[in-house]
Amino acid sequence: MKFMTPSKRTVRPGLIFSTLLIVLASTATLGATERVGDFALLDAEGRFHQLSRYQHRDAVVLLAYDSACSAASAGAAELARLRDEYSETIEFLALDVTDATRSEQLQWSLPFPVLGDELKLVSESLSVSAAGEVLVFNPERMSLFYRGGVEEMLGQTLQAVIDGDASDTVTTDISGCDIDYADLAMHKQNPPDYSTEVAPIIVDNCAICHHWGGAGPFPFDSYVSLLGWSPMVREVVLNKRMPPMQVDEESGTSANAHELSAEEKQKLLHWMDAGAPRGDGEVDPLEQVPVDPEFEWQLGEPDFLVEAPTNVIPAVGIQDYKYLEVELPFEQDMWVRAFQYSPGDPRVLHHLMTFIVAPDEDFWGPEKHEKTSARRFLGSFIPGSNPATVFPENTGVRIPAGHKLALQFHYVTNGLEIDDNTRIGLYFSDTPPEKELMTRAVSERFTIAPGDTEHLIATSFEFDEPVQLLAVRSRMNYRGKHMKFSVQEAGADKHVVFSIPAYNYGWQPHYWLDQPRKLAAGTRVHVEGAFDNSGSNPFNPDPREEVSWGLESHDEMFTGYLTYFVDK
Amino acid sequence: MIKQILLSLVLVASSAALAADDWLKSLPDFELKDQNGEIHTLDQYTDRELLVFYVQGVGCPIARIALPQYREVRDLYADKNIEFLMFNANIQDDIKRINREATEFGIDFPILKDEGQALAKALGVERTAEVFIVDPKTQEVLFRGPINDQLGYETQRNEAHDEYLKDALNTVLAGGTVDMQDIPDSKGCLVAIFDT
Numbered sequence: 079m080k081f082m083t084p085s086k087r088t089v090r091p092g093l094i095f096s097t098l099l100i101v102l103a104s105t106a107t108l109g110a111t112e113r114v115g116d117f118a119l120l121d122a123e124g125r126f127h128q129l130s131r132y133q134h135r136d137a138v139v140l141l142a143y144d145s146a147c148s149a150a151s152a153g154a155a156e157l158a159r160l161r162d163e164y165s166e167t168i169e170f171l172a173l174d175v176t177d178a179t180r181s182e183q184l185q186w187s188l189p190f191p192v193l194g195d196e197l198k199l200v201s202e203s204l205s206v207s208a209a210g211e212v213l214v215f216n217p218e219r220m221s222l223f224y225r226g227g228v229e230e231m232l233g234q235t236l237q238a239v240i241d242g243d244a245s246d247t248v249t250t251d252i253s254g255c256d257i258d259y260a261d262l263a264m265h266k267q268n269p270p271d272y273s274t275e276v277a278p279i280i281v282d283n284c285a286i287c288h289h290w291g292g293a294g295p296f297p298f299d300s301y302v303s304l305l306g307w308s309p310m311v312r313e314v315v316l317n318k319r320m321p322p323m324q325v326d327e328e329s330g331t332s333a334n335a336h337e338l339s340a341e342e343k344q345k346l347l348h349w350m351d352a353g354a355p356r357g358d359g360e361v362d363p364l365e366q367v368p369v370d371p372e373f374e375w376q377l378g379e380p381d382f383l384v385e386a387p388t389n390v391i392p393a394v395g396i397q398d399y400k401y402l403e404v405e406l407p408f409e410q411d412m413w414v415r416a417f418q419y420s421p422g423d424p425r426v427l428h429h430l431m432t433f434i435v436a437p438d439e440d441f442w443g444p445e446k447h448e449k450t451s452a453r454r455f456l457g458s459f460i461p462g463s464n465p466a467t468v469f470p471e472n473t474g475v476r477i478p479a480g481h482k483l484a485l486q487f488h489y490v491t492n493g494l495e496i497d498d499n500t501r502i503g504l505y506f507s508d509t510p511p512e513k514e515l516m517t518r519a520v521s522e523r524f525t526i527a528p529g530d531t532e533h534l535i536a537t538s539f540e541f542d543e544p545v546q547l548l549a550v551r552s553r554m555n556y557r558g559k560h561m562k563f564s565v566q567e568a569g570a571d572k573h574v575v576f577s578i579p580a581y582n583y584g585w586q587p588h589y590w591l592d593q594p595r596k597l598a599a600g601t602r603v604h605v606e607g608a609f610d611n612s613g614s615n616p617f618n619p620d621p622r623e624e625v626s627w628g629l630e631s632h633d634e635m636f637t638g639y640l641t642y643f644v645d646k
Numbered sequence: 647m648i649k650q651i652l653l654s655l656v657l658v659a660s661s662a663a664l665a666a667d668d669w670l671k672s673l674p675d676f677e678l679k680d681q682n683g684e685i686h687t688l689d690q691y692t693d694r695e696l697l698v699f700y701v702q703g704v705g706c707p708i709a710r711i712a713l714p715q716y717r718e719v720r721d722l723y724a725d726k727n728i729e730f731l732m733f734n735a736n737i738q739d740d741i742k743r744i745n746r747e748a749t750e751f752g753i754d755f756p757i758l759k760d761e762g763q764a765l766a767k768a769l770g771v772e773r774t775a776e777v778f779i780v781d782p783k784t785q786e787v788l789f790r791g792p793i794n795d796q797l798g799y800e801t802q803r804n805e806a807h808d809e810y811l812k813d814a815l816n817t818v819l820a821g822g823t824v825d826m827q828d829i830p831d832s833k834g835c836l837v838a839i840f841d842t
Contacts, residue, residue, distance in 0.1 A: 218830075295705050295706070303738045309838050
């Protein structure tokens with residue numbers, strides 16, 4: 079079979095395919111190119127898949143799967159065969175259209191990853207009509223090469239993709255099994271109410287930053303603002319870009335992670351599907367969102383105020399991290415029980431990390447020379463998170479006499495030149511607390527080849543005393559892809575306690591675990607993850623470069639930070 | 647009033663198949679007010695060799711960051727008979743907000759307020775920060791796409807590898823035709839388009 083267009087790329091609507099239409103009339107139809115929105119889902123093993131991050135592949139094949147559907151099972155068997163033939167350049171995935179649990183998905187033992195799609199929101203957005211349906215995506219153009227059943231035409235389309243001859247969307251008839259879209263039908267009849275159901279989701283989850291004067295670049299301040307931004311809201315919800323700092327909640331949860339529940343996403347999307355009606359509510363909750371409040375010290379006047387000198391941030395461009403050391407006047411050990419950041423301008427200050435270091439050390443302290451070291455970490459500032467941290471009762475971070483603060487600022491440019499004056503308020507305990515909070519840096523050294531999409535790193539640290547693990551943080555640069563933390567008691571299996579499946583260097587919170595973990599002496603904590611040095615990583619400054627471990631912004635690093643206290 | 651206008655929401659990024667229209671469409675006649683209240687019509691630009699439009703949006707990070715790049719292209723072609731404009735089709739942005747954004751971010755281009763979205767619909771606008779090159783005499787769109795490859799979602803490069811707008815202007819000024827298959831989709835904030 080020969081398509082007409084010479085280019086490997088999808089051709090836009092408007093090109094003429096009359097010859098081809100005649101040839102294919104009996105088996106398939108070719109119309110315009112069907113374009114699709116980006117989406118991201120976690121698979122049964124908690125791994126992150128995003129369509130737009132498969133640009134290093136010629137195509138992505140996605141099978142709508144229902145284990146009770148014979149057409150889908152037969153389709154999976156045929157896809158397994160096609161995968162043997164085409165896996166070098168084409169990605170094969172299954173999409174669960176039955177809301178199965180991960181353990182059920184794993185029991186299906188499919189030879190490709192099964193993407194979980196809670197409440198079938200992605201299935202709906204892709205207009206998947208039946209289990210057994212196959213979509214073949216062009217990840218570079220965010221469009222479809224193919225939509226239809228698992229049949230001969232599918233294999234021909236994949237071959238055309240490989241040959242660079244695929245162009246517009248081929249569609250074939252689908253004989254599969256119905257997908258239960260009852261919620262969608264119900265919401266079409268009876269859309270979620272704007273005032274009582276939809277707007278509160280935005281107020282609680284988005285307007286924290288997206289209000290007048292807030293860290294978000296635009297405010298949600300009225301019904302019309304949400305209406306105008308609704309396609310964007312749909313896109314960032316479906317591709318998991320927002321809310322930021324999402325984690326794999328099946329591994330472990332943290333108040334520092336932000337995520338909408340599937341029910342909340344469904345309400346938003348179905349409300350938009352229904353035409354985004356204003357409804358009858360008299361008060362518009364988005365109009366009630368206050369403008370950014372005047373800054374206040376939540377814990378009262380600080381015992382000690384650190385004022386960082388002004389950082390001047392240009393209007394555009396990528397900013398290397400800025401480092402700053404602040405001498406402290408204390409002649410005896412001080413114990414920090416709480417602190418609060420006062421960001422100069424949260425529109426551009428994207429993170430701020432503070433360590434306590436010895437007089438002869440800089441920000442990195444022993445991390446410069448040691449793969450693992452115990453550090454005194456005060457905490458991080460992230461837009462949208464509470465700038466104040468109160469450490470758990472009977473714990474604190476020690477500032478040894480003569481030590482200083484070392485700060486690392488990450489700025490993002492927003493189109494304006496901005497002077498940032500950031501302050502930190504410290505609150506001390508009068509007497510030393512029972513437990514000293516320490517943060518263990520666990521890192522690895524490496525070199526990543528150009529273009530490598532999944533350069534795996536595994537490292538670990540064994541605690542020789544019993545500890546309570548309270549918080550974790552992942553630290554990589556632009557090429558960081560994912561990182562997870564597992565614990566393994568001596569002689570036991572390891573199990574994951576926290577997982578960041580889609581690492582983003584722009585959002586690096588210190589995740590305080592909802593459930594602190596007591597670790598017996600001899601427990602090993604594993605830190606495992608990967609880098610993506612390919613062009614499919616949108617944050618990669620240059621996929622043609624080999625990159626190695628180092629402390630500069632253009633280097634890469636792989637460090638898991640574990641905040642704990644010794645728990646004897 | 648808003649309720650009456652917004653009968654149904656068309657989500658451009660949804661999977662609904664696009665009609666087999668041309669990707670490069672035609673510029674309609676227009677008479678639109680800019681952020682300072684000045685009226686702009688197609689007629690007043692017909693003596694120009696080319697018109698360039700930039701899809702502006704208040705509060706869109708990419709539309710903000712791409713501004714200096716658009717300005718640089720304008721300055722580079724200052725001796726050519728080309729008019730560089732912007733327009734805003736966002737229903738959430740009224741003239742007052744556009745004016746405020748222009749002041750805050752120093753936007754020194756006229757931003758035409760596309761009331762009713764006729765311009766955006768005729769051009770097939772999907773995202774902000776996309777640029778369109780138009781021949782004002784034939785009203786044909788000769789190019790659409792990103793200014794360059796510097797900007798992405800929550801990311802940017804300090805250097806551009808591909809200068810799509812400059813290359814397209816050079817091609818068109820030399821009498822050539824832009825091969826749109828070489829041009830990637832533009833990145834920016836989705837513009838919600840409404841049926842009226």
